Amino acid sequence: MVEPPLIRGIGLGKVYGNLVALDDADLSVRAGEVRALIGSNGAGKSTLIKILTGAVMPTAGSVEMAGEPVRLGSPPEMIRRGVACIYQHSNLAPAMPVLDNIFLGRQPTLGFGFVDRKRQRREARELMQRFAIDLDLDATVAALPTVKQKEVEILKALALDAKVILMDEPTGWLAAADVRKLHASIRALKARGVGIVYISHMLDEIFAVCDTMTVMRDGHVIAEVDVADMDRPRLVALMVGDDLAKSSAGASLAKRIPRGNGIVRLRCRGLGKRGLFRDISFDVNAGEIFCITGLIGSKRTELIRSLFGADRFDSGSVEFDGKPAVFRNPSQAIGASIGFVPEDRHRDGLMLGLSVAENLVMSALGRYRRFGLLDRRKMADASRRSVSSLDIQPPDGDKQVRLLSGGNQQKVLIGKWLSLSPRLIILDEPTVGVDVGAKAEIYAMLRAERDRGAAVLVVSSDIEEVMTIADRVAIMVAGKLTAVHDADKVTRAEIIRDIGESAA
Numbered sequence: 001m002v003e004p005p006l007i008r009g010i011g012l013g014k015v016y017g018n019l020v021a022l023d024d025a026d027l028s029v030r031a032g033e034v035r036a037l038i039g040s041n042g043a044g045k046s047t048l049i050k051i052l053t054g055a056v057m058p059t060a061g062s063v064e065m066a067g068e069p070v071r072l073g074s075p076p077e078m079i080r081r082g083v084a085c086i087y088q089h090s091n092l093a094p095a096m097p098v099l100d101n102i103f104l105g106r107q108p109t110l111g112f113g114f115v116d117r118k119r120q121r122r123e124a125r126e127l128m129q130r131f132a133i134d135l136d137l138d139a140t141v142a143a144l145p146t147v148k149q150k151e152v153e154i155l156k157a158l159a160l161d162a163k164v165i166l167m168d169e170p171t172g173w174l175a176a177a178d179v180r181k182l183h184a185s186i187r188a189l190k191a192r193g194v195g196i197v198y199i200s201h202m203l204d205e206i207f208a209v210c211d212t213m214t215v216m217r218d219g220h221v222i223a224e225v226d227v228a229d230m231d232r233p234r235l236v237a238l239m240v241g242d243d244l245a246k247s248s249a250g251a252s253l254a255k256r257i258p259r260g261n262g263i264v265r266l267r268c269r270g271l272g273k274r275g276l277f278r279d280i281s282f283d284v285n286a287g288e289i290f291c292i293t294g295l296i297g298s299k300r301t302e303l304i305r306s307l308f309g310a311d312r313f314d315s316g317s318v319e320f321d322g323k324p325a326v327f328r329n330p331s332q333a334i335g336a337s338i339g340f341v342p343e344d345r346h347r348d349g350l351m352l353g354l355s356v357a358e359n360l361v362m363s364a365l366g367r368y369r370r371f372g373l374l375d376r377r378k379m380a381d382a383s384r385r386s387v388s389s390l391d392i393q394p395p396d397g398d399k400q401v402r403l404l405s406g407g408n409q410q411k412v413l414i415g416k417w418l419s420l421s422p423r424l425i426i427l428d429e430p431t432v433g434v435d436v437g438a439k440a441e442i443y444a445m446l447r448a449e450r451d452r453g454a455a456v457l458v459v460s461s462d463i464e465e466v467m468t469i470a471d472r473v474a475i476m477v478a479g480k481l482t483a484v485h486d487a488d489k490v491t492r493a494e495i496i497r498d499i500g501e502s503a504a
């Protein structure tokens, strides 16, 4: 007899008001299996995972572990049964040391409520050895790079003796080398018989590390296949439909326009900030997409934040449209017609408790003021137009942004800035967590901005993305701009060599 799966969701459904987030979905994973869960933004992937962790109570269906039904909607029950989850936005306590995070909520005690730190330390060490993880147990989580934080989460899952680890976009902000490290940990887990569900929009990762895949669309499971029986073009077509698949494949063939229309919009000379970056000089012209790529930690975010007035620089000069420009704060930059799409949409970009429509028009409020009053109808019209042109799902301007899927939140954030038609738009990792279809849409939007004469400055670690959209590519290594290439004259391999990424 075949062993029953470690965990199995059967006919799962979830309805929110009149929205069917999930309908009759099945998902199972066996010991030693890495199952990809893929589909467009809003397809229902996270909802399905949250039902398996007990965080969301389904409106239909059941969950079994090793063939036995489990109680639904109870996170402690699922933890007890060995189901752990790693989310894209980490659930760690940033101010606490690694060791405390690993045992958070379930400290082994000495009786009388005293925590047995010695035993915790020993257990953690053993696990690290067994799974080839190397962490300083006394370091504060906030001080660790993102990939190390993911390792803390894995270690935490292992300390729970997890049999099943659900990973919801675990690699969102990881550099390629770190993704490989995470994949090595996954292989070690697999070899020990842990079952893994892996959600990602990065198809390369699916092919690199997964055995099987479950494909979702609009709340339904539409395919279950072995990775070996699937190739990339077919997968894209399956996820987003044939037409969009073709247009996204053609996206990189569009014409490159290095230096745009020849007019310098942003001129930076000798920018420096102690301990972060130094001697940075470059121009971004009107009518071009200028990408800065490099490894995570190369200080690109710090550089562009200081251009936008969110941080200061110590030396150097900036000109905007030929005039000296030093912005003391972001509102001055916005006043000068600069838009900024930040990396961390949860912290910096969106008002999660407000509606989609409110977020979309927020930065443009000045435009809707007449005689001191807000013209609500004009606002509603404008946001309706954005919702449809960005294909935000569900197309409901009244929905709270908090309730949108991750990728759709990102579309709202970008739409919010584009609605201002800025003269310069700066974007930091604009498509993290965005599905292949929406990526193609965002690229088309950025090209349209370029073609209407905006200067577009993009920071991206995704080389695929850079090769697709850039007119020029700048490389940043450890706080220095080391090269600027015309995108039509440089190869992917040259860029990888420039950023110092080992090809391993």
Ligand SMILES: Nc1ncnc2c1ncn2[C@@H]1O[C@H](COP(=O)(O)OP(=O)(O)OP(=O)(O)O)[C@@H](O)[C@H]1O
Pocket (backbone or CB within 6 Å): 016, 019, 020, 021, 039, 040, 041, 042, 043, 044, 045, 046, 047, 048, 393, 394, 403, 404, 405, 406, 407, 408, 433, 435
């Ligand atoms: N608490 C909630 N209330 C109302 N609607 C919700 C809630 N949570 C999720 N939804 C909706 O359910 C649908 C599925 O969302 P889910 O987060 O599962 O998508 P996803 O496949 O994980 O997408 P992404 O790739 O963008 O993360 C979306 O339309 C979302 O807006």
Ligand SMILES: [Mg+2]
Pocket (backbone or CB within 6 Å): 045, 046, 047, 168, 405, 406
């Ligand atoms: Mg999700």
